[in-house]
Amino acid sequence: MGEGSQRAQGPLAGVRVLELGTMYAAPTCGRMLRDFGADVVKVEDPGAGDYARQWTPMKNGQSMGFARLNSGKRSIGIDLRSAAGRDLVRRLAARVDVVIESFRPGRLEEWGIGYDVLRADNPGLVLTRVSGFGQTGPYRERPGFGTVAETGSGFAFINGWPETPPTSPPFGFADSIAGISAAMGTAMALYRKSRTGEGDEVDIALYEPLMFIIGDMLINYTATGTVQGRVGNGTGSASPRGVYQASDGKWLSIAASNQGIAKRLFEAMGRPEMIEDPRYATNAVRMEHNDELQGIVGAWVAARPRAEILAVLDKFEVVCSQVNDASDIVADPHFGERTLVELTGSEALGRVLTPGPVLHVRSYDGPRYDGVPAIGQHTREVLDELLR
Template sequence: MTDQTPKGPLSDLKVVEMGTLIAGPFCGQVLGDFGADVVKVEDPGKGDPMRQWGRSLPKGLSPWWPVIGRNKRSVALDLRQPEGRELALALIDQADVLIENFRPGAMEKWGMGYEALAARNPRLVMARVSGFGQTGPYSERAGYGLIGEAMGGLRYVTGEPDRPPARAGISIGDSLTALHAVIGVMMALHHRERTGRGQMIDAALYESVLSVMENLVTEYDLTGYVRERSGSILPGIAPSNVYPCANGESLLIGGNGDAVFARLAATMGREDLAADPRYATHAARGENQAELDRIVSDWTRNWPLPELLALLEANGVPCGRIFRAPDMLEDPQFAARQSIVEVDHPVFGKVKMQNAFPKLSETPGGVRWPGPALGEHTREVLEGLGVDAGRLAELAARKITALG
């Protein structure tokens, strides 16, 4: 059962989410986290594939779906059928925002391109998420997150220099694109406040990755330098690395600023390092990065991680453990800020997941319910559009919809 109590700064917004997997649905998740009424339109057969995704399926269910489907209402409609599209259009007519991440052209084939929808609902903000954008020679290609990460430049610079490009360990390209889509939605809604008109947001995977690639293109344009993989370091930034501890664990230390490095050197009992011309300045430490990292490593490996962490923190040296999920669940900082919350689930009983971020002082977001069952809200949503029980039963019998 869903908690319909308005929460968050977007509680007056109606959002229709169409599409599957991560990039589009994560955009809907963020809007839902901050109070928007997100109605997710899914295929009546299997729904979003995220319902089946995951390394393991406890109790036959994906542990991914409770997170990416949270705070949404599920409506099952077959968009391949005219009646399904008719009902989807009725939903969109009342919406503030539409999110879709089909391959470009699919919505137009269904009569749901932006121009057609804006003619019916001029205030509509339509976020279109795709691999390569709605225009250009690649626009109709299938584009998953890994392709966007590669084309946007992230994959090439990720990993160890003597190995092939690596991935980040999460679907970072999809998530970056979703966040760019959310930013676009917020800007478009601000524009609508002034003009009364909606607009289309065109969020491409490869461009969303490209946007966070710092000075990669400019540096090449001005100097001809191609940034390469550098493993756990940033070339020329030292000491800033992962350092070994006595118990086999590792600790991150960021001591690259002049004042911070002086504190690190004093903590090591090596005040001479801060005065040594090879390490006295940021540029000099960068030039002698490998040697400096060896010096720091020779010192850190004599310390068990807890003692080293406490010592560095006491002396104002930025440092941190490398967290895994168990560490997050045990950490007092996570607990104090409620970074992880526990949510009631109809099958799992209780399920832990990350909270809604960022934190707002007056209108915070939150997790009201986990990802719903397929079609769980079909009846309540369609009845809200004026569809009677007999018509719903007929649509369900013809598998145009599914009633949860």
């Protein structure tokens, strides 16, 4: 099936997006929209392009991260530092449904292409704005990347073990969540437009979606004054839960996060009486005795190979998983059928696999990931199409 016919099936078929964003979060938003049928035109500096093209890891000069986020988009080269370039963006914005941008708040306004200006030309325009701290508030003008969001949101403080420093993740966690959230906000604004004909301005701060995810610690602090610390692989809210090493050195996770699963875990361990033990009968008392309970579960796991443990846990319907590395994921038939897709059209990378859409829609088979655009590759094509 060709790219055009697949795109026509998507829920966002016919939606045109102008992506002014660079690096990670805003292009993630663009990819989310493109995954479900939108035509995404990526505006890049004609010389340097998106800095994400320089990210490692690389193969034959092609950034793998850039390829993952930008496959299937069209690239046009426009110099936004020039008056002519900004005028061209304004004219293009009048012909699209969505503009995504990730400049520091106020920059578009300084350039004369802020929301009020773009909306005057295109009342139905959705302007999705991704920034470090949002378009409002005392910190609005501060620069921000994912690391700042991961530390400022509180995530890094609770991530790790009590004896280790606060830890940021080794990937674009905050950026990714912000990009997905920006796509959700864009979709909501497009829905509103379908009912009212009016566009909207969507404001995403990198830290806010991540702060939402860890929000229980804020409720806990304001309710009890307790500052949540680092608890390693535990949640601090349910027991037993964690990552354990089997006798063959391989790792697995167990999440006995409700009473039924905890009971089935004790049965799987051959210790059904533990659910009647006053120390382990409820989650509240299990948390009070978490260290000793984790020791019991850990010792049970450590006495057997991982495959044997997982087979027993599956039999008793205990929530569990092996701890996968990249090779495990690629070899797994479930992920191969449902999640991983082939990224093609890049001579530099060859045949590679990447995660596909983050959700599935019955009416839509999903896009192809065919072709990583060169800087400005589609400039003439897009200008002829939109401004002719």
